[in-house]
Amino acid sequence: SSWIEEFVTSVESGRSPVATGGRHAERFGGQLVLVTGAGSGIGRATALAFAEAGARVVAVDRNKEAAARTAESSRLAGAPAAWAETVDVSDEQAMEKLAEKVTTEYGVVDVLVNNAGIGLSGSFFDTTPEDWKKILDVNLWGVIHGCRLFGRRMAERGQGGHIVNVASAAAYQPSRALPAYSTSKAAVLMLSECLRAELAGQGIGVTAVCPGFVNTAITSTAHFAGVDAGEEKRLQQRAARLYGLRNYPPEKVAAAILRAVVRNDAVVPVTAEARGARWLSRFAPGV
Numbered sequence: 190s191s192w193i194e195e196f197v198t199s200v201e202s203g204r205s206p207v208a209t210g211g212r213h214a215e216r217f218g219g220q221l222v223l224v225t226g227a228g229s230g231i232g233r234a235t236a237l238a239f240a241e242a243g244a245r246v247v248a249v250d251r252n253k254e255a256a257a258r259t260a261e262s263s264r265l266a267g268a269p270a271a272w273a274e275t276v277d278v279s280d281e282q283a284m285e286k287l288a289e290k291v292t293t294e295y296g297v298v299d300v301l302v303n304n305a306g307i308g309l310s311g312s313f314f315d316t317t318p319e320d321w322k323k324i325l326d327v328n329l330w331g332v333i334h335g336c337r338l339f340g341r342r343m344a345e346r347g348q349g350g351h352i353v354n355v356a357s358a359a360a361y362q363p364s365r366a367l368p369a370y371s372t373s374k375a376a377v378l379m380l381s382e383c384l385r386a387e388l389a390g391q392g393i394g395v396t397a398v399c400p401g402f403v404n405t406a407i408t409s410t411a412h413f414a415g416v417d418a419g420e421e422k423r424l425q426q427r428a429a430r431l432y433g434l435r436n437y438p439p440e441k442v443a444a445a446i447l448r449a450v451v452r453n454d455a456v457v458p459v460t461a462e463a464r465g466a467r468w469l470s471r472f473a474p475g476v
């Protein structure tokens with residue numbers, strides 16, 4: 190089987206991607222991979238998986254210590270070089286500075302993973318305009334800035350590349366509990382498909398990765414801010430019922446991201462419930 194099948198199997202069998210002994214060290218050798226939200230969860234696992242596959246890694250997070258930890262772990266995992274950058278992806282000027290610095294000091298990014306995102310639960314009428322602004326600023330504008338700034342440089346270089354946008358199964362599965370979050374992710378999904386069409390002729394792939402419920406900080410209690418304890422428990426239980434809440438580790442999403450880059454997949458529903466929702470959805474039947 191191909192290296193990527195082996196890699197995915199090793200992840201699915203419970204071995205960490207950083208513990209596969211560097212067998213795939215050359216697959217992304219020489220490539221520069223930038224991951225946003227790399228300090229935690231899916232972003233951290235993705236940075237480490239690319240590191241193990243031999244990429245040079247730029248770990249970007251608004252949390253400075255978390256970004257530094259991922260850069261350090263990336264070096265240990267096999268990245269020939271890894272850097273940490275502290276940036277809020279919703280800050281256009283900061284993103285411009287980042288793109289300029291990365292291009293000048295490390296080179297043109299070959300693989301961009303727009304992963305940084307925040308969660309927000311609450312019914313539509315409980316969601317304030319401030320809440321909407323906050324979530325769209327990070328989840329949508331963060332992706333727009335990343336695609337514009339790094340995608341343009343990829344296109345100008347003329348040697349191809351790949352952009353992965355981490356959307357969510359929430360992008361095509363309506364829910365009363367997550368209207369703002371789901372709307373932000375639906376926008377990321379469509380943005381990805383439009384950009385994919387635009388960049389196809391230039392050898393630049395664009396993938397929307399849509400995980401279901403994954404065990405990370407975003408799905409932990411910390412992200413039910415403003416929700417009282419009883420309500421939080423109820424929402425958690427609903428999510429558990431809705432998504433099965435299996436013990437789905439971020440490393441499996443990372444493996445799906447690497448596979449999507451290798452295969453140039455368009456839309457990748459990760460986790461069983463995300464795949465199920467995709468086919469059931471009224472909104473994306475043809476995706």
Ligand code: NAD
Nearest residue numbers: 226228229230231251277278305306357402403405406407
């Ligand atoms: P996480 O909270 O563990 O990690 C998110 C990381 O992004 C954190 O390190 C955080 O500091 C960083 N971040 C947040 N806002 C930022 C900003 N404005 N600028 C820079 N960095 C920022 O969460 P996760 O579950 O790993 O989420 C990663 C992505 O996956 C998100 O886009 C999320 O919406 C998406 N996702 C997660 C799940 C899930 O069940 N965990 C499901 C579907 C989609």
